[in-house]
Structure formats: structure tokens, C-alpha cells
Amino acid sequence: MMIASDWLDQYLNINQTRFIDELCDLLRIPSISTTADHGEDIIQCALLVKKLLLKSGCEFADVLSTSGNPVVYGEVIPDQNKPTVLVYGHYDVVPADPTDLWETDPFKPELRHGRLYARGASDDKGQFFMHLKAMEILIGKKKLNTNIKFLIEGEEETGSPGLMPFMRENKNLLQSDIILISDGVMLSKETPSIETGFRGFCAVDLEVSGASRELHSGGFGGIVANPITLLSKMLASLHDEHNRICIPGFYADVLDLTDEERQNQHTSIVNEEEYARKIGVKEFWGEEGFNLTERITIRPTLEMHGILGGYTDDGIKSIIPSKAEAKISSRLVPNQSSRVVSEIITDYLKSIAPSAIELKTVCHPGCEPYTIDINNPYFKIAQKAIEDVYKKPPVLHKDGGSLPLCYWVEKELGIKSILMGFGLQEDNMHGPNESFDLDNFNNGIKTILRFHEYLERGSIQKC
């Protein structure tokens, strides 16, 4: 007998405040992994995840070191012969700046209009937390008949450099039948969906330097290379007039898709005008020859995510700066390699760097594109669980973002991944006023719970 829907709704209703309070404890910790100054917060957050895992029903949980930020591992193993689900999530977050665009403090969670606002509410603290609560309910009702392992890491936002070696060294501990991940979005509350792939990612920082010191633009204007001018010229040369990336070889490994494959892409963009209004753009922009959905699913990108040089405060300081820097990154599609593309970008930048300046580049660890196996029986169970809660079969869609884990874990441990994202576009992950929708929070818990129930009742046997 599966748990009755009515009972479940009532239980979630009664326990809503407690669940949110527990999640808020997590959200209050600024566990930012992308800068070096939050080491203590990272540790505190890992310890709290461990505490919550034990509180929610894990028989064992611990904070385990890696070469980078620690991971939190937990498990409950009711029956060795039943299928084992490894739940992956991450407790680290990106910085909250520009903080002045937040309506409330990013690390003081606030509930308003059915949404919980805080950095990490949707990406990913709120989402992995649902798995803890689904487990808690199943255990409470003595209905947990699958084994659950948790692997909650602290470096997802920096490309998980420490996670990969950790997993390689802990293959036995992590051995499981499937990895279940909630760290993405569904198309909308009305259009439940399930993710079938991710783009890869690579990032290159560049610094252009001219004179060894800042110079007065009166005495030196006209005779020395201005690093901002030449950096602009370099960046401007990366896209052509059709908004195609014009770095030689950039598209070389991108697969040609059939018309059917191209048409079979789905995103949350239903009405383009409305969507443009929602994100506040006058018009869309992008690679000619591809529609919006294709541009964010099956096409690679190259974006500048930061630039800085010279005097940037109010008013005038008429100088020629000594250096200027930019951060660029690419989203990659199947068959592209993050290492190869990083090299292609770096080599190209070096080839076009004017001789009057010095160019320094730094490649960050990247991650690979990944395609979910939709014929995998676990995928069918996930579809069924979603349909059960959302009353509609989920649409299949590719996620424009990146998740390094899936590619790596399939390659190294031979375990496939299932992605059930309960975030929404309007959650504004990585941006100001990130939030998580409470309906999706509750539906997420229910869907995860059903996944375990269907898995236990299903035809899949322990491998």
C-alpha cells in the first residue's frame, strides 16, 4: 500500500512550519564556495547538513574531507537486497552580490507570497532538503523499502574539483543503483518536466596589462596602449555579426542534429514576448539560424561574466589604467570537451593579443556536457512519480546549465543519473532575490516519496 495522498497533504500541511524552519537554518549560513573567504561558513554548513541528515532518519552521517571543501555523507539501509538510491546535492552557494538588488538580506530567509527568499533557496539547499523530508516521512510511516545514500557536496559552484577524487577513493561507500538529483528547473508549475541533459562548462579569466603603473591621460594619452581599449577589441572579436562565436575550431566538435532532434527540444519559453518582459529585455539576442529553445539547449555559448579596469567610482579620473581583466565562460554541448574548448579559447586569445600588451590567462576547472539515458527503467519511474503528483506526464527537456557530476560518475563509477529538478525559471538561481516556490517544495517532497515507493514496488531488482 502506498501512502495515501490525503494523508500526505495533511502531514505536509501540519509540518510545513517545522520543515521551513529547518531549511532556513541552512539558508542562513553564507556557504559561498566561489570565493576564498567563507571557509568557516562552509564547515558550519556541512556540520548542519550532517545534523539534519541524522534528524531526518539517516542511520549514519558524517562530514568527510576531500582535497577541497568537505562532503557530507549519510545513509539509511533498511534492506541490502533492495535498490539503493544515491541522492546528490550541494550545500555551497554562489555569492549574493550585487547585494543592493536584493529586497531582503540574502542570508536572512524571508517567506512572502508563497516563496522562500534566500541565496540557495532553490540552488540547491531547498532542493536537496526535500529528499531528507521525503525520507523522514517514509521512515515515519515505516514505508522505506529502498536504501538511501546521501552525498551532499560543497564545491558544486566551482566545478567540484575535490568531489571527483573523493568519489574515486570511496567507490564502495557510494555504490548504488542510480543517482537521483534535484538541482535544476522544471519548465513551469503547469508544465512539469524532467531533465534529459546538461550543457558542459569551461571558464577562462584573462588579464591584459600595459604600462607598469597607471598613467596620466594628459601626459601619456596617445602613446601607450590602453589595456581597456585593447581588451575590448579582443572581446569584441569573439562573436561575429551573426552572433556566432568566431574562434577558429570552437564549433568543430558540435554534433549536427537532425531536424527531428532539433524540433524535439523544450524550454519554459511559451510566449516569447511575455518571456522577454519577464526577464526585462527589449528583445532577444543570439546565434542566427537557431530559435530560442535551440540556443539554450543544443548550442554552445560564450559569455563575458565580468569585466574590470581603471577607475570605476563616481566622477572622473583621467588616467590610462595599467591593466584590465575579464572573465569569460562557455556552455558546451554533447561531444565538446571542456579541456579542448578552454584551450581553443586561450590559444585564440593569445593569437590575437596585440604586441603592446601582456596577456595572462587562467583556465578554471570545467565540466562536460551530459545526456541522460531516457530508456533507463529508473527514468520511467521518475516520469511516473512526476505524473502522479503533477497530474500530467512530464515534458522532456535539456537544461542549459551544467552539472559536472553526471558525466564523471557514469564514467568512473558506472552509475547513471536521474534529474528531477523542482526549481523554476522565476526562482532566479544565481541572481538577486533567489527564491523557492512552496508549492514546488511540497510537490517535490511528494514526487521524491513516490519515486521511492514506485521503485520498491517496481520490477527493478537489485543489481
Add this chain to the structure above:
Amino acid sequence: MMIASDWLDQYLNINQTRFIDELCDLLRIPSISTTADHGEDIIQCALLVKKLLLKSGCEFADVLSTSGNPVVYGEVIPDQNKPTVLVYGHYDVVPADPTDLWETDPFKPELRHGRLYARGASDDKGQFFMHLKAMEILIGKKKLNTNIKFLIEGEEETGSPGLMPFMRENKNLLQSDIILISDGVMLSKETPSIETGFRGFCAVDLEVSGASRELHSGGFGGIVANPITLLSKMLASLHDEHNRICIPGFYADVLDLTDEERQNQHTSIVNEEEYARKIGVKEFWGEEGFNLTERITIRPTLEMHGILGGYTDDGIKSIIPSKAEAKISSRLVPNQSSRVVSEIITDYLKSIAPSAIELKTVCHPGCEPYTIDINNPYFKIAQKAIEDVYKKPPVLHKDGGSLPLCYWVEKELGIKSILMGFGLQEDNMHGPNESFDLDNFNNGIKTILRFHEYLERGSIQKC
């Protein structure tokens, strides 16, 4: 009888510490005018200038309000029938950032290796202060036979917006025969020189905005305009492959010079290789068809002095920023107008702004190029005073920087200017570790003193 050189040297030697102490009091005040947060420092600095004027011999001195930062006026009028010299200077400074490049605190003056290090040491506190001390010596020796008026303003670094209306309203107070200014450089200690002109200046800030909020580069990468990408393209289009400014009409008003006029330009660049090493550039850069000297004297420029957009801290934050901004400015040559060039730049930026972004521009108050009248008898006296102290006739040279006052005061009050700069290229005005050479400090005081003596003894009579 003129004051004997031996006595003068001895006097300067005895009083060196006191002079430097007084100057240091001025340098300790961060009287930054280009940002809005130093209002109190501006006032304190103006009050100290007044005190020093009175202490150095002015019969009257006061801080007078303008529409902007106050000016300090002072005077000593020994004989209404003698020529009157109006000494102009400015007590405001540019910001000290990047402060991490300073070896000592920019507002804690430090004397080392014959140089006084502090923001404003050379530009312009140290230079106008020499005029106070020359006056003090002349009065002490009962040798002051010219009238001296001081006009020390507090907005030079922002284009002197309040000074112009002030001067128009105080024509009688400021009436004089010549304006004497020390706010520039001489070619080197071994090559004394006198300035024969300045470039003009205009500055435009631009802001490019895309989506109304920062967006995740996974979910939106490829479909929205990235403000950094498009700002780079706009900036990159301002110079062509010959490093000429390719904004239509930019050079329209620039006068064609004869070969003789072109060859008659002088700068502190004696040995190009050595000069490149001194400022730490691999090679020079600039407009094809003009040599280095021409590029910083008779050619207009367009420089980016700041750029900012997106995430600029350490590490990665893979977003598409909502906006990016840049600050650009031009140095202008005779016959160009700052208003016209600002408009040409702004109009061009508007004409090339892609439709996917919003462009906002702000024009700052500019100033006009100025050419000194070298046939003016006061100019001959200045040449003679310099030759007397430096034992060489000064080389005539155009200054690549800007001084709004000269153009305006000649136009409005009919008074010509004489520029005797005692700064040196290595003073690094506007940059980190600004300093002032003590030899030039002493020689400057002597030269100014001689200027007054020659003026009184010379054939020039009160107009």
C-alpha cells in the same frame, strides 16, 4: 638690487624643514574633488590654504563660496601702480586609488631620496605652495615691489565648474596684468622648459544595460544580449587598425600644421627605449603617421579610463550581467571644442548601440585647448627667470594635459596666462606614489621670486 643667490640658497636651506612641514599639513588632507564624499576635507583644506596665505604675507585672505567647492583668495598690494600678478593654483586632488600600489599612505606625506611622496605633492599643492614661499621671502627682505593676488581653487580636477561663474562675478577683485600658474611639468631637471599650450578635455560616461536583472548563464546563455559583449564591441569600434579614432567628424576641426610647426614640438622623451622602460611598457602605441612627441602634443586622443560590469571578484560566477559601464575621455587640440567633441562621441555611441541594449550617456563638463602667447612680454620675463635659476634657456613645449582656466580667463577677463610648471614626468601625477622633487621645489621658489624681481625692474608698466 636683486636678492643675492648665495643668501637665497642659504635661506632655503635653513628654512627647508619648516617649508616642508607646512606643505605636509596641506598634503595630509584628502581634498578629493572628483567624488562626492570629501566635502569636509575640501573645506578643511581651503581653510588651511587661507591660513598659510596669511602666514606667508598676504594682507588679506578668505575662503569664498562658489556654486561648487570654495576658492581661496588672498592678496598683498604694496603699490597700486606696480604690475599685479594673479597666482592660480588648486588645492583639490584626484583619488589615490588603487591605494594598494602606493608604497606609503597617499595622505601621510613621506620624504625619501630627495622627494616628497603624497597625493597632490606635485599636482598641485606642492606647486602653488612655492608661490607662497617666494612671496614670504620677498616680503621678509622688503623686496616685494609687485602686487600679488592668489586664486586657489578646489575643483580643477573636475573641470572647474564653479570657478568660471565665480570669476565672472568677481572681475574687479581678480583684475591683474598676468596670471602665473605652476600646475604642470618641465621636460626634466636638466632640460628646463616653459609651457606654450595645453590640450582640451572632454569626458563621457556610458552605461549599457540588457536584462533587468543578472541572469544565470546556463538558463539564459545564448538568448539575451550580454552588456559586456556589446559594450566591448562599441568600444572596440572607436579606434581603427591604425589607432586612429574612427568616430565620424572627430578630427574635423583639428588644424593642419606645417612641417615646421610639427618639428618644433618638444617633450621629455629623449631616448624612446629608456622612456619605455621608465613607464614600464613593452612598446609604444598610437596613431600611425605621428611620432611620440606629436601624439602627446598636437594630436587629440580618446582613452577609456574605466570599465566595470558583472562579477569581478575572485573565482567564477557564471552570470550574464544586467549592465556594464565605461568611462571615456578625449584630449583635444587647438580649434576643437569640448562641447562639440562630446556631442560627436555621444551621437556616435548612440548610432552604433545595438537595439538589444539600452544606452545611457553622461557628458562631464570639459575644457578647451589653449595656446600661450609667446610674444607676450611676461613670457619673456618668465623665460629669463628660468634661465637665471636653471642656467639654461627653457625649451618651449606643449603640455599634453589640460587646464580649463587659461582659455576661459582670457576670453572672459582678457588676462593672459604664463605657465611655469616645476613638476617632472617622474612625479607620477594622478598615479600611485605621486611625489615632488625637492630640487625643483627649491628652484621653483627661486624662479618665481626672480620672476617678480624682473617684472618690477623690467620695462613693463602697469596697464
